[in-house]
Amino acid sequence: MSGANVKPTLTGESRSSARPGRIVRLTVNGRTHEVTLPAHRTLLEALRDLGYVDVKNGCEKGDCGACAVLLDGKVVNSCLVLAWQAEGAAITTNAGLGTVDRPHPIQEAFADAGAVQCGYCTPGMVLAAKALLDENPNPSEAEIREAISGNLCRCTGYGQIVEAVRLAAQRLREKAPTKQGGEKR
Amino acid sequence: MTLPAFELVQPRSLRDAIDALAAAPGMEPIAGGTSLLVDLRGARVKAETLLDLGRIDELRGITIDSHELVIGAMATIADVLKNPAVAEHAPLLVEACRLFASPLVRNRATIGGNLAYASPAADAAPPLLALDAVVELRSVRGRRQVALAEFFKGVRKTARKPDELLVGIHIPRAVPGTLSAYRKLGLRKADSISVASVATRVVVDMAGRCQAARIALGAVAPVPLRVAKAEAALTRHGLTVEAAADAAKLAAEATSPIDDVRGTAAYRRRVTETLVKRALLELVEKGGDGR
Structure with missing residues (x-):
């Protein structure tokens, strides 16, 4: 799943007020997105803003694992990865494993x-x-x-x-x- | 909650990283980020610019030669757990890494970051102290090595100068007769911060004499520390049940713990004695008592 129309804003921060950032290429579940993000945006925030709301925001401390994604096959807390750091990696969310019709x-x-x-x-x-x-x-x-x-x-x-x-x-x-x-x- | 805004510099080589740091020594290095990002979010740490070490492949390697094991600062805890040379020459570190945070954190957190961030509860510190580890620091001024026991200066304070990067950890190869044991007390079995942790290592000779002893403690003082008096109790009296009890008492006396959400100072002192005793009794069982 991706490209949803609804874009919940996890951070509640007005994007225009943030530092301009740079264009980051994120490859999520095989699909590549180009988004402009400031350096302090976490991968969790970036993914949810892209519509990957299967990535959940739990504790934002690396304690709960609700925001887990696979980064080049390794499971990590996306709240503790900066979006810039995920550039070039294969990012997999739960929705990337299967769908309701064709579950993993x-x-x-x-x-x-x-x-x-x-x-x-x-x-x-x-x-x-x-x-x-x-x-x-x-x-x-x-x-x-x-x-x-x-x-x-x-x-x-x-x-x-x-x-x-x-x-x-x-x-x-x-x-x-x-x-x-x-x-x- | 969003992180406070910062700039992020992402060099691809160590050379570029130390050049960048020389030009702007106020930059905060970010390794795995599993502590730093949490503390930035909680406003316990402030940083204008982070220096991301994550793209520097040359800091990731783990190598062994005829006299030492060298762990690159950016090797993750998961990398350490999978490495056969670490398993052979630093099993004590492996034991600690198995209980380090959670699998998700272990895939990001690094050995170098854990030491350089200098939390009193850094779980890699006690085993590395007990293994006589030396950290290597690099800057445009050159390289230098600092014994880990001299590296920690206080809570979040180390001997690292602002223009230096911790690039690797050197551990002497294990010698025959080495025995080690680790104990960690957390508030749950996994995914926990240490209330107290203990790493012990001895070298026993053919006659069963205790040639060298190392006892290192975590989370019970402003810095992870070795307890020389407790170590001396073992080298003087041998690896016996009685010496283990004496050493455990001396170790507890050497602590200067605090009260916090995970436990009181008095509790930490008591469990230190128990953890040291249990670790040493494991060593006695493994090969002490004049085998």
Whole structure:
């Protein structure tokens, strides 16, 4: 998803009053945007202003993981990355993994396992799970809990989320049975 | 909440970075940004211009040679966790990095940034102190090395001059007979700031004698520190259960903690003793007592 008409202004700051900034090229979910941004604009703010509102603003301190994105495949807090620093990187948000019609197996597993309550932490959880499963297709429960330890959920006891990641791992392994790397470390 | 406005300079080489810093020594270097951006947002730190070190590839490497391991200042905590040379020569650092913040933060936060930012609770500091690490500083004036134990000068204060950049951390190769153990107390198991942390390392010879001992503490004084008196208790009396208890008491006495949201000074002093004792008992179990 992108290019939404509604552009919620996260910062509440009048763009004209800010320093002029420079043109930054951001590649989000495979699509490239050219936007003029001041140096102090975070990637979180830039993404939401571009319409990627699946990236949630939680704590703005790097504590909660609601603003998680993949930056060249690595899961990071977008509130702690400046937009200028993300130039040239492949930025992936939850919406870049799949859509409602064609969900990613991880997203499907979150729905099937009942891992979504209010949904605010879900995009970040899904991305933390994606980063984990890309490196470790068959994680133990402890490894799953470790991988989502920077993503806070205030609704659940994490049980269903852990189950969703386990289920997603199993389904992804079944989908790609010939692919090597299914071995535990 | 939006960050206060600042300029951002993004050099692509170390040469350009130290030239820029020489021209404007008031610039605040930004490494991973996981502490600095939070503090800028909270107005605990002010900066007109940030010097972004994120595009300088030459600061990212981790290398090993015949006498030392060198970790580039911009190596992330995640890079350190994945590196086999670090695992072999500085397992104590690996242990601490496993408990460092969260996976998301570990993908951005850097070893150099963690030291140069000089938080009393910097989790990379106690293990690196216990590993006899030396930091390398560079400026247009040249390069110099400073023992990490001499580097921390106070809360957010270091021996780094305004025109210098911390470019790397040098750690001697591990010698045979080295044992180490780490303990961190946070308010939760992961994604937490240390209430207190302890890094211990000893070198035990063939006869089981304790040839060298290092005990370093985090979050219990204005700076991460080594406790020489506690170390001496081990080298004098050997790596025994009794010496471990003595060293733990001496370590707790050497702290000067504060009360804050994570714990009181009195609590920190008590848990320091417990954490040091537990770490040292792990070492005793691993190979002390005149094996």
